Amino acid sequence: MASKPDETRDGVDLTNLDQPLFDGADARKRDLVDYLDAVHERIVPELRERPLSVVRIRPGQPKFMQKNVPKYTPDWVKTVQVWAEASKREVSYALCDDRRTLLWFANQRAVEYHPTLMRADRWDRVTHLVLDLDPPEGETFSMAVQAALLVRQALTDCGLSGAVKTSGAKGVHVIVPIVDTVSIEDAAAATRAIAARAEKIDPSVATTAYIKDDRHGKVFVDSTRSGGATVVAAYSPRVRPGTTVSFPVGWDDLESVTPRDFTVRTAPALLGDRDPWAEQLPAPQEIPEDVLLEGRAIPVARVAAMHEGKRRKRAREAEEQKRAD
Known part of the structure; x- marks a missing residue:
């Protein structure tokens, strides 16, 4: 009972x-x-x-x-x-x-x-872009804040705006509402472009490197939350x-x-x-064409990291074989 x-x-x-x-x-x-x-x-x-x-x-x-x-x-x-x-x-x-x-x-x-970033009745569209600022292990929240401010500057420079919240963990989320005419692929491309622009503003603070060993103590500007992802x-x-x-x-x-x-x-x-x-939260926004063009030319981080990981593995194996010979 x-x-x-x-x-x-x-x-x-x-x-x-x-x-x-x-x-x-x-x-x-x-x-x-x-x-x-x-x-x-x-x-x-x-x-x-x-x-x-x-x-x-x-x-x-x-x-x-x-x-x-x-x-x-x-x-x-x-x-x-x-x-x-x-x-x-x-x-x-x-x-x-x-x-x-x-x-x-x-x-x-x-x-x-x-x-999810999309609604149940519209699986072909996301309603917002997400930039997740993730400080390195052991670092302070203030580092994530500095990276978030770089994202804000990158957004402002291309005529966009976003809202910011703590992640509740150690990072910061910047959310950018977008209009429903943007495809999932273009939303992902725009997120990559904004992340890359934030990194360029101050590469001593922010990085878009997906592989942890390549971040060198910088804040990861994660642009991979798109499509069926959640936040x-x-x-x-x-x-x-x-x-x-x-x-x-x-x-x-x-x-x-x-x-x-x-x-x-x-x-x-x-x-x-x-x-x-x-x-x-700002009203849904159009994404400028130059942002889309830039983002389309940037490889998807997970895919690029997978290929780079395989390349590094082959290089290590070749070096080990060379030493064995």
């Missing part, structure tokens, strides 16, 4: 609310539920009609990413079937379109929310010490914050009645 719920909200039974969320969370499951409920009017628009992957964590177990909804998912949770080429199967993704679904996910200990939503918690949140920050405030400023405990009071992400 199922245990009696601690409480019920919007028809969702909530259980074990006083359990610790995870080691180092400085939060209980109740804090997660309360936070997501408090921000549901802000985060649900970021998730609505987008196939959703979530990061869950069960007591005493490592975190895991869930794409396929479990068999016990209530029938009122909307889903969409998506063919996964890598695994050669259909994946049933949830669509978190309302408060009730969000609360159900929270009760499942879903901490992180990663929607953690604004306002999503993270499975990080303190249960930090991916939080919108004004460009002028970016240098004066740290990721630990924004947690499930502190974020609601900082937000008040505002929705800074909705306020800061």
Whole structure:
């Protein structure tokens, strides 16, 4: 017999609310539920009609990413079937379109929310470009901030604008809404071009090198989030010490914050009645032709890295064979 719920909200039974969320969370499951409920009017628009992957964590177990909804998912949770080429199967993704679904996910200990860049009804278009600023291991958030400012300058120079948020981990995300006439391929090309332009502004800070050994302590301007990729939503918690949140920050405030400023405990009071992400996101923009032309000429990072890795392996093997001879 199922245990009696601690409480019920919007028809969702909530259980074990006083359990610790995870080691180092400085939060209980109740804090997660309360936070997501408090921000549901802000985060649900970021998730609505987008196939959703979530990061869950069960007591005493490592975190895991869930794409396929479990068999016990209530029938009122909307889903969409998506063919996964890598695994050669259909994946049933949830669509978190309302408060009730969000609360159900929270009760499942879903901490992180990663929607796709495209909507379920328009698989041939992404709605925004994503530039992910990832500082090197052991470096500070301030390095990612400096790289984000380079991205902002690159955007300004080509007549575009974007909004910025902490990733909730150690990096920064710059989001650039685009019009729906841009193909997936051109959106990816534009992202590569903007990343390359940011790197050129100050190559001592930023790099587009996909292979880690080639970054030499610089911030990686990751331009590979395109097509069917996901990015953690604004306002999503993270499975990080303190249960930090991916939080919108004004460009002028970016240098004066740290990721630990924004947690499930502190974020609601900082937000008040505002929705800074909705306020800061620019309207969808046309991508200038020169940006598209430049990006089309830049190889896809993962493909280029794969070929370079194979080339280096052959070179090492040849050198080893030479020494053996």
